[in-house]
Amino acid sequence: MIVSGAQTNMEQNPGYYHRLLEGEKNDKLIEAIKTDMNRTFPDNVKFRKTADPCLQHTLYNVLVAYGHHNKAVGYCQGMNFIAGYLILITKNEEESFWLLDALIGRILPDYYSPAMLGLKTDQEVLGELVKMKVPAVAELMERHGVMWTLVVSRWFICLFIDILPVETVLRIWDCLFYEGSKIIFRVALTLIKQHQAFILEATNFPDICDKFKQITKGAFVTECHSFMQHLLQAAGLPRLYSRVDEDAPLLQGGQTAVSIFTVWMSKQGFQASENYVRIPACCPKPEF
Secondary structure (H helix, E strand, O other), X not given: OOOOOHHHHHHHOOOHHHHHHHOOOOHHHHHHHHHHHOOOOOOOHHHOOOOOOOHHHHHHHHHHHHHHHOOOOOXXXXXXXXXXXXXXXXXXXXXXXXXXXXXXXXXXXXOOOOOOHHHHHHHHHHHHHHHHHOHHHHHHHHHOOOOHHHHHHHHHHOOOOOOOOHHHHHXXXXXXXXXXXXXXXXXXXXXXXXXXXXXXXXXXXXXHHHHHHHOOOOHHHHOHHHHHHHHHHHOOOOOOOXXXXXXXXXXXXXXEEEOXXXXXXXXXXXXXHHHOOEEEOOOOOOOO
């Protein structure tokens, strides 16, 4: 909340979220959101209609409020999973709304607009980066006519939700809120570079697509601590992630940001100090 600017926006706009819910509604927006309710985390018991409380209602409120707050975006498929994740993490409807606004309105502009210009642009940028960093894979893709959007669009639009393990996704999101979309490129490049030899075994179009699905599974992505260290070190970045002493408070006068993962672990009843990851507010943002 603090690092993303969501906390400040919420404090500066008291009652705004609830006024959005009480205001006049756009029928087309409401219908689009309702259509995706049952498709959002269908295997999660907390999102089932029989759950008490049912998080579908909370998700609906957050998406409706955001659609009327940011009319240029409204609602786009993929936003339901992101908002749902935020609700599971924060367990707070209004905080989830402001975090969603930080992501869609500031960190990932034009990812979820009708034209999805930001999303398309970043996928093309990834393709250019692969040409520079992993040219053999880029040549394979070009030779078989595989467009990057076919293999990585879900990585970008869902921010790795239901693609990588939840613990790994939450650590990626820590970096996303702190330094922006650079982390998406770093994760994508790390996956491709780590599995370059495996990807190059592909001999046709369907095989390439299948390889890209498989590289998001396995021990490499499951061991979230080592995965994050690997991708940051591979990019030549300083070590941002570190464990905190047992006596370290979760917030130190605003100088230390509590990671999303730590909040989630704490609310699940785990010892936060054992899994606490911090990004000091004074740490300079690394260049990509």
